[in-house]
Amino acid sequence: MISAYLDRFEGKLAVLLVGEEEKKVNFPRQFLPEEVGAGDYLKIEITRDEEKTLAAEEEAFNLLQD
Numbered sequence: 001m002i003s004a005y006l007d008r009f010e011g012k013l014a015v016l017l018v019g020e021e022e023k024k025v026n027f028p029r030q031f032l033p034e035e036v037g038a039g040d041y042l043k044i045e046i047t048r049d050e051e052k053t054l055a056a057e058e059e060a061f062n063l064l065q066d
Helices: 050-065
Strands: 002-010 013-018 023-028 041-044
Touching: 002 023
Parallel strands: none
Antiparallel strands: 002 013, 002 041, 013 023
16 A cells, blocks of 8 residues: 655646655546645555456457467
8 A cells, every 4th residue: 555645736637746755756636536725645555457458468368369
């Protein structure tokens, strides 16, 4: 789990300070919950989508076979 601080909004972007080092990341505002605002802390979880990855690999393989 990654911690992020919502620093501010700049138009359609949210400026997040991510991790202990507070790396600045511009993130599309549309993907955040509506109720969040500047000053809120967020939890970010990134996981690999095994199903979609395998489907994409299979599709690429099939295209190369044609």
